[in-house]
Structures are given as C-alpha cells and as structure tokens.
C-alpha cells in the first residue's frame with residue numbers, strides 16, 4: 024500500500040513543486056477536496072484558490088490559479104495557469120493587481136468585466152495565501 028503521495032505542480036512557466044507528501048487539500052471547482060494515499064482516481068477542474076500539503080510536521084501552502092488536478096492512488100498532478108508557494112508571492116504586486124482590477128471594474132464599459140473579475144479574485148487570493156506563510 025502506498026504510504027506517500029507524489030505531488031507534482033506544473034504551470035506553463037515551469038515546474039513549481041515535486042515531492043512526496045502525506046496529504047493534500049485543494050480547491051476544486053465543486054469545492055475543497057482532500058487526498059490521502061490510496062485515494063480513488065479522479066480528474067477535476069480547479070478554481071482560483073489555495074492548495075496545502077502536509078509532509079510530516081511540515082505544511083506547504085500554494086496559490087493556485089485555475090487548472091486541473093489528476094488524482095491517482097499514489098500521485099496528484101496539478102496543471103495550473105499559475106502557482107506560487109506562499110513565501111514566493113509578491114504581496115505588493117498582488118495589491119497593485121487588485122487596485123488595477125478594481126479600477127477596471129468601475130469602468131465596466133471600457134474593460135472586459137469577466138477578465139477584471141478573475142484578475143481581482145487572483146489578487147485577493149494571492150494576498151490571502153501570502154498572509155498565511
């Protein structure tokens with residue numbers, strides 16, 4: 024029986040994380056889900072949110088933009104548009120992105136509202152995740 028889970032986080036910008044962990048909690052489109060070794064395989068879409076893993080006494084926290092999670096009995100692969108570990112998030116950049124998105128939402132006739140809403144959600148979630156480090 025597998026005792027560990029391989030967690031692999033990949034984005035178009037490169038490999039963000041690859042290690043054996045004990046458990047994972049991620050933000051699926053249908054809600055948060057947890058994975059332990061020997062989980063039933065499934066595939067799900069991810070929403071903008073947080074992913075945490077535990078490895079012994081260590082906890083890792085990531086910001087994950089939308090993407091996919093493929094869960095197997097001994098491996099979880101995350102394919103995300105972007106992903107950053109909490110201590111790699113530039114809070115000032117996220118605050119600037121939040122302000123920019125808020126300004127755009129005030130001028131909805133000039134900007135794509137769905138795009139600005141998603142940018143705002145990414146920025147707010149990055150700030151939230153960075154504060155957890």
Ligand code: ATP
Nearest residue numbers: 036088105106107111112113114116117120145149
């Ligand atoms: P911004 O407007 O600041 O670029 P964004 O939400 O549009 O924010 P993304 O398209 O999600 O940015 O990401 C583009 C790249 O920049 C990715 O590699 C992502 O990891 C990185 N990135 C974006 N914002 C931050 C941040 N606040 N801290 C660290 N890396 C970031």
